[in-house]
Amino acid sequence: MDNKSLLRKLPKIDELLKEDIVSEKMKSILRPLVIDALRETIDKFRNDILNQKLEDFEREDILNYFIYLVEEKNTPRLKKVINGTGVIIHTNLGRSILSREAVQNVLTASENFNNLEYNLENGERGSRYSHVEGIIKKITGAEAxxxxxxxxxxxxxxxxxxxxxxxxxxxRGQLVEIGGSFRVPDVMTFSGAKLVEVGTTNRTHLYDYENNISEDTGVFLKVHTSNFKIMGFTEEVSIEELVELGRKHHIPVVEDIGSGVLIDFSKYGFTYEPTVQESLKKGIDVVTFSGDKMLGGPQAGIIAGKKEYIDRIKKNQLTRALRIDKMTLAALEGTLKYYLDEQQAVLNIPTLYMILSSKEEHKKRAARLKNKLKKAVPHVDVNIDTDFSMVGGGSMPTEKIQTYVLKIKNNNYTAKQLEEKLRKNNTPIIARIYNEEIILDLRTVFDRDFDTITEAFKNIM
Structure with missing residues (x-):
C-alpha cells in the first residue's frame, strides 16, 4: 500500500474515542492523558508512514500502541525499583527505606489536618520543631x-x-567533596563564612588551629570524612583537644558528623564510626547530621547541641527557607522512636537491619529465590555464591559486609542485554554485572519482591 493510502487509513481522534478500550481507559485515567496518548499514537504511525517504516497496519495495531503509551503516561515518574546491587544506602535509588512506623506516620499526616504548628495544650500557635526536638534530645543528650x-x-x-x-x-584534610559535586568549601562560602584552611591533607596539629586564631575567628569546624579514608602517615586533632581550645578562646566548635550514626557499630563487628552522642558528650557545641543515611529515616538535616546556639540558629531568617514539611517530620519521628530501644531499632529500621542481619539468613533467602526461578524458567543458569554488600551513601567506605548472591546467566542473552531488560521491566530490577553474569544481592532484595523478579525473568525468556 502506498503512503497516501496509508495516511488516509489513519483514524481521527474522535473515531478512536468511541472505541471500547479507549472508553474503558477513560474511566481510570485522566482524560487529558488519554487524549495525549491518542495524538502521540497517531503522530507515531504518521511519521513511520512518511519515513517508509510501515507497509500496512490495522486499527488493532494503533489501539495496542495506545494502550502501551497511555499506561506509560499514567505511571508515576518516581517509581518503585528493586535494588539487587547490594548497596544498602544507595543515593541513586532513594537512600534509606523507611520503617513501617515512619510510613504510617506519613500517611496519617498526609491524609488529615494535623497540629504541625499548633500547640494543642495551650490552644495557640506552636513550633513545628517541637514534634521531634524532645526525642532528639533524649536520644543524643543534646540540650536542644x-x-x-x-x-x-x-x-x-x-x-x-x-x-x-x-x-x-x-x-585541609576535611574539605571533602561528596556526591553531585557537593563541596564543603562551597557550602561555607554560601553561608557567608570565610574559610581558613589549616594543616595538610594528611596531618593537622592542634597548633595549626591555635596559630590561626584571630579576632575574626567565628568557629572551629570539624568535618567527619565519612566518604573516604586517608591511610598511612596521618594525624588529626581529637575532639577533646579542639573543644578545650575552643573553650580557652571562647570559640564554638561545630562538627558535621555526616551520616548520623546513633548506635555503636563496633559492637557488631564493624569498624568504629563516631556517634552523635559521643561527640556531644565530649563537648562539641553543635553537631549536624543526615536523616536518610545511617540513621535510616527521611532526608533531613538534624542540628543538635547547646541551647544557646540552637536558639540563635532557630531565629535565623534562612530557617524558613530550609524548613522541613509535615511528612518529613512524621517520618523522622517514626524513625527516631525506635532508637529509644536499640534492639528495636536494629529489627525495625530497614537500613540497620540490612547492615546487621546475618549472611546465613540471606543464604536461606537466596535458596528460596533460586528455587522459584528454576521452577518458572528451568533453562536459566542460577547459582548461589558468596559476595560482599556495601553500606553506601558515603558511609563506611572501607567496610565490606559478607553476603550471599544469585549469579544468573542465559545463553540467549549477554549479561548486558539481560541487565537492560531487567532495568526496563515494569518494576525495574537494578542488578550488577560481573564476569558476564547478572548478580542479585539478597541483602538489599525484599522477600515481597521474589515473585516480581521471577515473573520478570519468565517474561524475558
Whole structure:
C-alpha cells in the first residue's frame, strides 16, 4: 500500500474515542492523558508512514500502541525499583527505606489536618520543631535540637548563624567533596563564612588551629570524612583537644558528623564510626547530621547541641527557607522512636537491619529465590555464591559486609542485554554485572519482591 493510502487509513481522534478500550481507559485515567496518548499514537504511525517504516497496519495495531503509551503516561515518574546491587544506602535509588512506623506516620499526616504548628495544650500557635526536638534530645543528650531539609542546609545554617562574615577554621584534610559535586568549601562560602584552611591533607596539629586564631575567628569546624579514608602517615586533632581550645578562646566548635550514626557499630563487628552522642558528650557545641543515611529515616538535616546556639540558629531568617514539611517530620519521628530501644531499632529500621542481619539468613533467602526461578524458567543458569554488600551513601567506605548472591546467566542473552531488560521491566530490577553474569544481592532484595523478579525473568525468556 502506498503512503497516501496509508495516511488516509489513519483514524481521527474522535473515531478512536468511541472505541471500547479507549472508553474503558477513560474511566481510570485522566482524560487529558488519554487524549495525549491518542495524538502521540497517531503522530507515531504518521511519521513511520512518511519515513517508509510501515507497509500496512490495522486499527488493532494503533489501539495496542495506545494502550502501551497511555499506561506509560499514567505511571508515576518516581517509581518503585528493586535494588539487587547490594548497596544498602544507595543515593541513586532513594537512600534509606523507611520503617513501617515512619510510613504510617506519613500517611496519617498526609491524609488529615494535623497540629504541625499548633500547640494543642495551650490552644495557640506552636513550633513545628517541637514534634521531634524532645526525642532528639533524649536520644543524643543534646540540650536542644532542630531539623532542616538536609545536612548541607544544616551546615550552611549553622555557619550562617555563628560565623557569617567571620572565619571558620577547618583542617585541609576535611574539605571533602561528596556526591553531585557537593563541596564543603562551597557550602561555607554560601553561608557567608570565610574559610581558613589549616594543616595538610594528611596531618593537622592542634597548633595549626591555635596559630590561626584571630579576632575574626567565628568557629572551629570539624568535618567527619565519612566518604573516604586517608591511610598511612596521618594525624588529626581529637575532639577533646579542639573543644578545650575552643573553650580557652571562647570559640564554638561545630562538627558535621555526616551520616548520623546513633548506635555503636563496633559492637557488631564493624569498624568504629563516631556517634552523635559521643561527640556531644565530649563537648562539641553543635553537631549536624543526615536523616536518610545511617540513621535510616527521611532526608533531613538534624542540628543538635547547646541551647544557646540552637536558639540563635532557630531565629535565623534562612530557617524558613530550609524548613522541613509535615511528612518529613512524621517520618523522622517514626524513625527516631525506635532508637529509644536499640534492639528495636536494629529489627525495625530497614537500613540497620540490612547492615546487621546475618549472611546465613540471606543464604536461606537466596535458596528460596533460586528455587522459584528454576521452577518458572528451568533453562536459566542460577547459582548461589558468596559476595560482599556495601553500606553506601558515603558511609563506611572501607567496610565490606559478607553476603550471599544469585549469579544468573542465559545463553540467549549477554549479561548486558539481560541487565537492560531487567532495568526496563515494569518494576525495574537494578542488578550488577560481573564476569558476564547478572548478580542479585539478597541483602538489599525484599522477600515481597521474589515473585516480581521471577515473573520478570519468565517474561524475558
Amino acid at each position: 535540637a532542630m531539623v532542616v531539609n538536609n545536612n548541607a542546609a544544616a551546615v550552611m545554617l549553622v555557619l550562617s548563624t555563628l560565623c557569617k562574615d567571620k572565619e571558620a577554621i577547618v583542617s
